[in-house]
Amino acid sequence: MGTQIVAASALSGVNIVFLAALTVVWVRNYRTFRTALVLGLIAxxxxxxxxxxxxxxxFFTMQSLYSGDPHVQQAVLILRGLQLVALAFLTYVTMR
Structure with missing residues (x-):
């Protein structure tokens, strides 16, 4: 597995942690407020x-999909990184 795919896998793992935290907060808020907006955030x-x-x-079972072209690996890494930045901002404002 290439270095970029390993990094993309790590970013996906961090994204999962952020999303799990957000889900917990939003489920707690939904139990309190029962609004469609919070239900949409949970979804x-x-x-x-x-x-x-x-x-x-x-990433772990179908490595051949990403291993052939370094440009694809770089694109996957960039997209995972952008998603991480967006979720970090969302997690930050939600937790405040």
Whole structure:
């Protein structure tokens, strides 16, 4: 497995941690407020959790998809990094 895919896998793992924290907070808020907006946030977090879990699965089981082209590996790493930045901001403002 290439270095960039290992880094992308690590970023997916961190994204999962952020999303799990967000889900816990939003479920707690939904129990209090019962609004459609908070329910939408929970649905967003669950879908993103599933997407990141599948990404990790594919990184480790289907390495041939990413190993052939270094440009693809770089693109995957950049996309995981951008997702991490977005989730870090969202987690920061949610936890405040």
């Amino acid at each position: 967003f977090a669950v879908v993103m959790l599933v997407e990141n879990a599948f990404a990790l699965y594919f």
